Amino acid sequence: MASRILVTGSAGQIGAELVPYLRQRFGNDRVVAAIHKAAGAALLRAGPVEVVDVSSAEALAKLVKEYAVDTIYHLAALLSATGENNPQLAWQVNMDGLRNVLEVARTNGVPKVFWPSSIGVFGPDAPKEMAPQNAALNPTTMYGVTKVAGELLCNYYFLKYGLDVRCLRYPGLISSEAPPGGGTTDYAVEIFYEALRTGSYSCFLREDTVLPMMYMPDALRATVMLMEAPRTEVRLHSGYNLSAISFSAGEIAGEIRSRIPSFKVTYKPDSRQRIADSWPQSIDDSVARRDWGWRHEYDLSKMTSDMLSKLDKRMNG
Ligand SMILES: NC(=O)c1ccc[n+]([C@@H]2O[C@H](COP(=O)([O-])OP(=O)(O)OC[C@H]3O[C@@H](n4cnc5c(N)ncnc54)[C@H](O)[C@@H]3O)[C@@H](O)[C@H]2O)c1
Structure with missing residues (x-):
């Protein structure tokens, strides 16, 4: 097979x-979409779909054998805000899930694994501007703790077993297909939906909160670029800093308002403000740019135009 x-x-x-990006590249049948519960399956029906809980190594091993898997993209996790609401579950899903994936890969001869880390690895003591690749990693969220421990575990599997694990520290991702899953940067997606749906948005972060962000097409390209880079060019097996744009909540609101002048935003910071304040505002990703040639394509203006046009088409036909 x-x-x-x-x-x-x-x-x-x-x-x-x-999943659709990889299927377009490699063929629908070549990409097995594993989901947690049946919800969300409809969008993925162009190829194989399987329900699996990553807390079960046996279930993962069964899938790997059944489909003769040679590469795993391990995306299942609890995100920063959800993780802070349930730290025990975040540890269980994020750490047990990753250990299971690495162990199933090692024991079944799967040579390559992708695992996303996050800017959540940084804590309040990292430089706010252009946080470097080797900044101190002292996160103050359970999500960040699992990402730092996960990076160390990935590097361990590379050093000990030669497993080719590749990792990116994604910034906040903005996308038009599926809603975000409980992160601190979710506002930057919700704001587009509400601008078109209701013309107003109540933001859960302060207006001056600046965070590192990226448009999904850039994130997909970065992921596949890293996975296809020759082994000799990938010098890090923990997590590459990855960066595109940084903006404040007020700036993205202004960018939308320049296209929808009546758009109104109010700011009501909640518990997610504390998480945002613990992260850097911008990331130095020069090591990724040097090692495997990373370049982003979307700036704030280009992303805003693309998001509004895609969502407008979907919502208004
Ligand atoms: N989206 C971002 O802005 C962002 C930024 C940095 C890093 N990341 C990382 O990228 C990865 C994917 O993020 P996302 O935004 O797609 O998250 P998401 O919350 O939208 O999706 C995660 C998926 O994992 C599934 N899941 C949860 N528990 C599971 C379990 N026990 N077994 C199997 N599946 C389970 C959920 O059903 C969900 O569909 C995560 O590791 C996340 O930390 C995301």
């Missing part, structure tokens, strides 16, 4: 776009 790619967490914000 031809080998296949397995994507966990396929119904999530990234998986909903990564």
Whole structure:
């Protein structure tokens, strides 16, 4: 049987776009979309869809054998805000899930694994501007703790077993297909929906909150670029800093308002403000740019135009 790619967490914000992107590149049958519960399956029906809980190593191993999997994209996780509401579950899903995936890959001869880390690895002591690749990693969220431990575990599997694990520290991702899954940067997606739906938005972060962000087409391209880079060019197996744009909540609101002049935004910071304040405002990704040639394409203006036009088409036909 031809080998296949397995994507966990396929119904999530990234998986909903990564699965079709990989299927377009490698063929529908070559990409197995693993989802947690049946919800979200409809969008992924162009190829194989399987329900799996990543907390079960046995269930993962069964899928890997059945489909002769040779690459795993392990996206299933609890995100920063959801993780803060249930830290025990975040540890269980994020750490047990990753350990299961790495162990199933190692024991079944799967040579390659992709795992997303996050800007959540940084804590309040990292430089706010252009946080470097080797900044101190002292996160103050359970999500960040699982991402730092996960990076170390990935690097361990590379050093100890030669497993080719590749990781990116994604910034906040903005996308038009699936809604975000409980992160601190979700406002930057919701704001587009509400601008078109109701003409107003109540933002859960302060107007001056600046965070590192990226448009999904850039994130998909970065992911596949890293996975296809020659092994000799990939010098890091923990997590590459990855960056595109940084803007404040007020700036993205202004960018939308320049296209929808009546759009109104109010700011009511909630518990997610504390998480946002613990993260850097911008990231230095020069190591990724040097090692495997990363370049982003979308700036704030180009992303805003594309998001509004895609959502407008979907919502208004
Ligand atoms: N979206 C972002 O802005 C962003 C930024 C940085 C890093 N990341 C990372 O990228 C990965 C994917 O993020 P996303 O935004 O698509 O998240 P998401 O919350 O939208 O999707 C995660 C998926 O994992 C599934 N899941 C949860 N528990 C599971 C379990 N026990 N077994 C199997 N599946 C389970 C959920 O059903 C969900 O569909 C995560 O590791 C996340 O930390 C995302």
